[in-house]
Amino acid sequence: MSARIEPISGRYVHLEIEGRPYRIYFEEAGSGIPLLCLHTAGAHSSQYRHLMCDDTVTDRFRVIAFDLPWHGKSNPPVGWEGEEYKLTSQFYVAAIAAFSQAMELERPVVMGCSMGGRVVVRLAQEQGASLRGVIGLEGSDSPSPWYDNSWLESPEFLRGDFCAALVSGLVAPQSPDEFRWETLWHYYQGGPEVFKGDMHFYRTDSDYARESSTIDTGHCPVFLMTGEYDYSCTPEDTLRTAERIPGAEAIIMAGMGHFPMSENPAAFRDYILPVLAKIADKD
Amino acid sequence: MFECLKDAVAARPDLQRIGRYMDSSFLLEVGDTPYHVTVKDGHVTAVDIGPFKMRSWDFAIRASKEVWDVFSSDMPPSGYQDLFAMTRYGHASLDGNTAPLLHNLRYVKELLALPRTLRQETSQ
Numbered sequence: 001m002s003a004r005i006e007p008i009s010g011r012y013v014h015l016e017i018e019g020r021p022y023r024i025y026f027e028e029a030g031s032g033i034p035l036l037c038l039h040t041a042g043a044h045s046s047q048y049r050h051l052m053c054d055d056t057v058t059d060r061f062r063v064i065a066f067d068l069p070w071h072g073k074s075n076p077p078v079g080w081e082g083e084e085y086k087l088t089s090q091f092y093v094a095a096i097a098a099f100s101q102a103m104e105l106e107r108p109v110v111m112g113c114s115m116g117g118r119v120v121v122r123l124a125q126e127q128g129a130s131l132r133g134v135i136g137l138e139g140s141d142s143p144s145p146w147y148d149n150s151w152l153e154s155p156e157f158l159r160g161d162f163c164a165a166l167v168s169g170l171v172a173p174q175s176p177d178e179f180r181w182e183t184l185w186h187y188y189q190g191g192p193e194v195f196k197g198d199m200h201f202y203r204t205d206s207d208y209a210r211e212s213s214t215i216d217t218g219h220c221p222v223f224l225m226t227g228e229y230d231y232s233c234t235p236e237d238t239l240r241t242a243e244r245i246p247g248a249e250a251i252i253m254a255g256m257g258h259f260p261m262s263e264n265p266a267a268f269r270d271y272i273l274p275v276l277a278k279i280a281d282k283d
Numbered sequence: 284m285f286e287c288l289k290d291a292v293a294a295r296p297d298l299q300r301i302g303r304y305m306d307s308s309f310l311l312e313v314g315d316t317p318y319h320v321t322v323k324d325g326h327v328t329a330v331d332i333g334p335f336k337m338r339s340w341d342f343a344i345r346a347s348k349e350v351w352d353v354f355s356s357d358m359p360p361s362g363y364q365d366l367f368a369m370t371r372y373g374h375a376s377l378d379g380n381t382a383p384l385l386h387n388l389r390y391v392k393e394l395l396a397l398p399r400t401l402r403q404e405t406s407q
Contacts, residue, residue, distance in 0.1 A: 146371045156385045165388035169365020173358050229361045231371045 008052045010073075015102040017069070017095045024099060025073035026066035030058025033132060033280055034108035036100060037065035038116030040138075040259065041202055042163050042195025043186040044072025047113065050265035056273060060280050061109075066099050068092075070194045085197035089205045092119050093126070109279055111135035114258060115202040117224070117233065121215070121241070122208050128220030133279045135272075136224045138258045140237040141244060142209040143202065152203075157196040160188040170258035172229040174267070183262045209244065217247030221282070223275050224248060227256030251275070284351060284398055285311050285318040289327045291397045299325040302390030307383035309391075310343035313351050325390070342379035344395070350374045355399040366395060 010027045027045050029052035037048040045065035052063045067074035070085050077083075096119070100108060109132045112120045117139020124134045147166075156162035164187035171180045187195065215222060222245055226238035235252045242250035253260060253271050260268040292298050302325035311318040317333035319340060331338075346354070346369060353363045354375075362372040369375035377384075384391055 146367060151381070151385065154382070154385050156388070162385065162388055165392060166367075168389070168392065169367050173364050229364055229368070231362065231365075231368045234371075 006049070006053050007058065008049060012073075013066075013099070013102050015098045017098045018091060020077050022069050022077060022098075023075045024066050024069070026064060026099070026103070027052065028062060028064040029053065030061050030063050032060045032062055034103075034105040035061040035063045035276070036096070036105060036108045036110045037063060037261075038096070038110065038112030038119065039065065039067070039071065040114035040116060041198030042071075042190040044074075044189070046072070047183070047186060047259065047262040049262075050268075051261055051272070054269065056269075057276060061276065064103065064105070068095060070191060070197065072189075076191075085194055087115075087198045087201040087205075089119070089122065089201060092201055093122060096123065097127075107132045109133045109135065109276075111137065112139065113137035113261065114139075114233065115198055115206070118202065118206045118208070121212050121222075121245075122206070124215045124217075124220045124222050124245075125208065125211050128216050131220045133221040133223070133282075135275060136222070136238075136241075137260055138226050138230050138233045138238075139224050140226075140233050140241040141212040142207045142237075142241075143204065144233065144237045145203055146231055149203070152196055152199055158192040160190050163187040163190055163195040167232075167258065170230060170232055171263045172227060172255055172257035174255040175257060175263040179263050179265065183259045186262070209241075212241060213244050213246065215245050215248070217245065221279065222248040223251065225251045225253060225260070225271060225275070227253045227258060227260055229255070229257040232258050284313045284316075284348075284355075285320065286330055286332070287401055288320060288330050288394055288397055291401055292325075292327045292394070298390065298393055301325065301393065302387055305383065305387040305390055307341045307387070308339070309379075309384070310338075310340045310345075311395075312343065312345035314348040316348075320394070322387075327394070340379065341383045342377065342381055344375060344377055346375035351398075354395075355402070357399070357403065366392060 007029045008027050013024050039047050044067045048065045070076045117136035120134035120136045121141045164184040224238045242248040305322045308321040319331040321329040
């Protein structure tokens with residue numbers, strides 16, 4: 001087997017979020033329209049590696065993804081050892097804004113998955129004028145819990161293998177084993193209770209259903225793409241959200257689960273390329 | 284349906300390793316038929332078929348025979364591909380002390396998948 005180097009480059013940026021310094025890791029590939037990608041809870045930006053290696057995408061888009069603080073190769077803040085990590089809606093939005101500003105992303109398309117697919121609804125609502133569009137993968141405008149909140153107090157959330165087993169059924173049966181297990185490995189890799197900290201945002205601090213109807217999709221197109229097999233953000237959750245946002249486009253992906261870009265990159269490509277083309281051609 | 288668990292796990296050292304911290308018993312109900320499964324150190328030491336009179340267990344997973352058959356098919360439809368998909372959509376129920384389940388979640392999920400895995404191995 002001959003060696004092969006991918007076109008992805010990874011670097012670190014130092015920036016401030018809510019007045020506190022952070023060292024943030026990001027990866028990128030391509031040039032053109034900035035396409036800012038947000039990873040799922042407890043995971044990191046490697047979820048977008050296939051998109052970053054797809055010429056059809058990178059010929060027109062600068063695909064860029066960062067690891068949230070505490071995730072992947074981004075550090076937790078100095079002093080983390082005395083704190084409990086708990087992602088809030090406000091911090092999440094501030095982190096995305098800080099990164100976009102630091103990287104001078106001009107009118108980016110923001111695409112997020114799961115909790116990233118939730119936060120893009122708020123971004124579209126509050127900052128739609130400065131965005132080229134949002135894509136919510138496995139996204140909706142409000143929480144739809146599928147297990148009891150008391151489970152979050154279980155010590156199992158200290159363990160990556162538990163977090164992986166908790167979400168394993170969200171990968172569709174059709175997804176190739178190689179990518180199923182790579183997707184789950186991202187959960188094995190998570191720091192203790194980081195996934196749980198993200199659940200604070202995903203389950204209790206991200207109900208945007210009352211405001212989502214105010215999104216102006218004329219300025220900021222909204223695409224909501226959800227896998228048929230997703231029972232965390234169900235197709236019904238997505239369709240209901242799309243009904244509340246005038247002009248939003250909902251796409252239900254057959255044979256797909258909760259992690260489209262990483263669990264089945266070939267099948268996801270067929271769904272995402274037309275959406276990206278539509279956004280790029282609008283300019 | 285779940286009579287196979289004991290021998291199937293005995294033949295799978297990797298599965299025994301994944302469940303090596305499990306020491307629990309649980310109930311799997313297939314329609315009216317209860318299977319009482321005992322696990323010790325990652326080995327399934329017994330699968331007893333009821334009815335039982337006040338047999339104790341930590342947690343119980345219950346679904347109709349039809350639901351388990353769909354779950355065990357080669358490509359389960361949406362809502363049937365995983366224990367939590369089935370509980371979310373009301374196809375199955377989960378009761379009792381979930382701590383041993385959560386502590387050994389991958390292991391138990393793989394036990395539940397064994398009827399499908401064995402059938403697929405046989406057909407190959």
